[in-house]
Amino acid sequence: MATLGRGLRRHLRAPPVTICSQCSLRMFASSSVLLSGHNKWSKIRHDKAAADAKKNAVRNQFTKTITLYSRLYGPDPTQNPQLATTLAAAKKAGVPKAVIETAVARGQGRSTEGATLENVTFEAIFPPSVALIVEAETDNRLRLLQDLNLIVKKNKAMATASRFYFTRLGRVVFQKDEAGEVGVDQIMDTALEAGAEDLEDGEDGTIVAWTQPNQTTQVCEAVGGTFGLKVLSSDIIWSPNEDTKVKLDWGSELKSLAELLAKLQDNPDVQAVYSNISRGNMTDEEWASLADNIDV
Incomplete structure (x- = not known):
C-alpha cells in the first residue's frame, strides 16, 4: 500500500455508497418517461410507413397506367392524348421523372437505355398453402431471379411451382x-x-x-x-381457382406475408403479384396491408 498515491488510498478507504428507498423509487419512476418516448417514436415510424405505402401504391398505379397507354397508343404524348393526360397527373402527384420515363419505355418493351425487356414469371409458396405468382419484365434475368429468391427466402416463403393454383385470363377494365x-x-x-x-x-x-x-x-x-x-387497365392475369383459394385470419404469420408482398411490389422490375388469398377474420386495415399489394 505504501506505493499507492494519496488519492487512490482515500478512494479505497471510502465507505460504500448507499441509495435510499426514496431515491430508488424516483429512479424506478423515471422509466415511464423512457417508455413514453419509445411509444412516440414507434407511432412516428408507423405513420411514416403507412404514408410511404400509400405513396408507393399511387406511384405503382401511375406506372402501370403509363405503361398501358404507351403500349396501346404509342410513346409520344403529342400523338397520344390519354398518355399525355396521365403523364401530367403523374407529375402533379410527384412521381419522379425517371419512374415515368421507365414506364413509357416499358410500354414499348424496352428499358430506358434501349435494351429489350424479357418477361419473367416467378412462382412461390408461403407456407402452408398461400400461392404466389410474380410477373416481371427485366433486361437482366439472372439478377432479377436472384433478387426475388432473396426476398422470398428472407420472408419465410420458398420458390417453388404454384401456377396450378391459377388460370390464365385476359381482363380489360373500361371507365x-x-x-x-x-x-x-x-x-x-x-x-x-x-x-x-x-x-x-x-x-x-x-x-x-x-x-x-x-x-x-x-x-x-x-x-x-x-x-x-377509356381503358383503365388491360392485363393478362393469373386468376386463382375457386377451389384453391385460402381464407386467412390475421396473425403474426400474416404480418410476414404482408411484408413479403410489399417487398415484391417494391422491386422496380415487378409488374404484378398474384395470390390465392381471400379475406378471413381481420380488420379493414389488416386486409388492406395484403390486398393493396396483390393484383386481382
Missing part, C-alpha cells in the same frame, strides 16, 4: 360512361365479337371484360373505339 348511356348491355355484342368471353359490372360503375389472354388488345380497340370508353 364508366359519365352520361350513363353505355353499360354492359350496350357493349355486349361488340365485345363478344372482338373476343370477350364474359362481361360484368365492376367497382364504381366500371365495365370488366374477360377474355382469352390473346384477345385483350382486340377488345380494347373494338369497345373503346366504338363507344369512346
Whole structure:
C-alpha cells in the first residue's frame, strides 16, 4: 500500500455508497418517461410507413397506367392524348421523372437505355398453402431471379411451382360512361365479337371484360373505339381457382406475408403479384396491408 498515491488510498478507504428507498423509487419512476418516448417514436415510424405505402401504391398505379397507354397508343404524348393526360397527373402527384420515363419505355418493351425487356414469371409458396405468382419484365434475368429468391427466402416463403393454383385470363377494365348511356348491355355484342368471353359490372360503375389472354388488345380497340370508353387497365392475369383459394385470419404469420408482398411490389422490375388469398377474420386495415399489394 505504501506505493499507492494519496488519492487512490482515500478512494479505497471510502465507505460504500448507499441509495435510499426514496431515491430508488424516483429512479424506478423515471422509466415511464423512457417508455413514453419509445411509444412516440414507434407511432412516428408507423405513420411514416403507412404514408410511404400509400405513396408507393399511387406511384405503382401511375406506372402501370403509363405503361398501358404507351403500349396501346404509342410513346409520344403529342400523338397520344390519354398518355399525355396521365403523364401530367403523374407529375402533379410527384412521381419522379425517371419512374415515368421507365414506364413509357416499358410500354414499348424496352428499358430506358434501349435494351429489350424479357418477361419473367416467378412462382412461390408461403407456407402452408398461400400461392404466389410474380410477373416481371427485366433486361437482366439472372439478377432479377436472384433478387426475388432473396426476398422470398428472407420472408419465410420458398420458390417453388404454384401456377396450378391459377388460370390464365385476359381482363380489360373500361371507365364508366359519365352520361350513363353505355353499360354492359350496350357493349355486349361488340365485345363478344372482338373476343370477350364474359362481361360484368365492376367497382364504381366500371365495365370488366374477360377474355382469352390473346384477345385483350382486340377488345380494347373494338369497345373503346366504338363507344369512346377509356381503358383503365388491360392485363393478362393469373386468376386463382375457386377451389384453391385460402381464407386467412390475421396473425403474426400474416404480418410476414404482408411484408413479403410489399417487398415484391417494391422491386422496380415487378409488374404484378398474384395470390390465392381471400379475406378471413381481420380488420379493414389488416386486409388492406395484403390486398393493396396483390393484383386481382
